[in-house]
Amino acid sequence: MSRVVFLLIPRVHLLDVAGPAQVFSTAADLGYEHVLSYVSEETPVATVQGLPLHAELAWPHLEPDDLVIVPGWRGPARMARADTLYRLREHHAAGGTVAGVCAGADALGRAGLLDGRRCTTHHASQDELARLYPRARVVRDVLYVEDERVVTSAGVASGIDVALHLLSTRHGPYAAGRVARAMVVYARRQGASPQISAMLRHRGHDDETVHRIQNLIDTRFTERLPLSMLADAAGCSERTVTRLFRHATGLTPLAYQTALRLERAEHLLGQGATTETAAREAGFGDARMLRRLRARM
CATH class of the missing domain: 1.10.10.60 (Homeodomain-like)
Known part of the structure; x- marks a missing residue:
């Protein structure tokens, strides 16, 4: 059984959280066991859509097989504590996978995880990501990118695509297909698919x-x-x-x-x-x- 930990930043986007969470929750319902956890530096966590979310202040113990996901948010991040960024670096250094949905790529960049790696983000923020992290190799107009257990995605609905991809790498394409059907996802999109049809x-x-x-x-x-x-x-x-x-x-x-x-x-x-x-x-x-x-x- 592996753990999926969501790091929630104030003014987080609900769908950036709910989409990937639904994927792994549905997978658990189908027998692919996952435990979902939500952590933040403050609680409740404000969302852009106005619905506050509860999160734990203490991080659970993480194993290399666990996954940390940072959903996107709107506006400047208030995640400035060095210990939070250290946890992201530490988990990756221990062999774990870290994923950023939309603006979540910024948190990975602050943690130094984008240096020398391919990454992406929402098409409206790609130039800013490249400016902030010049050592990153920003791939434009794709849904998601994975490079050495650092995963980034375009955001919003693409969080579902990247979560299905991560599920597929862990449990195989059959498992991802079962979850996609259960969620009534019309088609599983590949990482290289363009962000806008x-x-x-x-x-x-x-x-x-x-x-x-x-x-x-x-x-x-x-x-x-x-x-x-x-x-x-x-x-x-x-x-x-x-x-x-x-x-x-x-x-x-x-x-x-x-x-x-x-x-x-x-x-x-x-x-x-x-x-x-x-x-x-x-x-x-x-x-x-x-x-x-x-x-x-």
């Missing part, structure tokens, strides 16, 4: 006509979608569709559809599908097209 990456505009076209492409991206069909759905000419779409997203409708297909294919490949299967299920005519696009990337 192709759908969301091109939705930052306010053109309702283009949003309607995107809705159609999103739901039927594996099909052949002639420009005339998109024009009929938008109630305008084909030329206007192309002009509006490019102005709003920077892409043509076909390029947007191809991006969705490629993202789907990459996910399938990450799950073990062959190139031929991934190409077919993503809507490509054959595997050669998929290989050319991946090589171009």
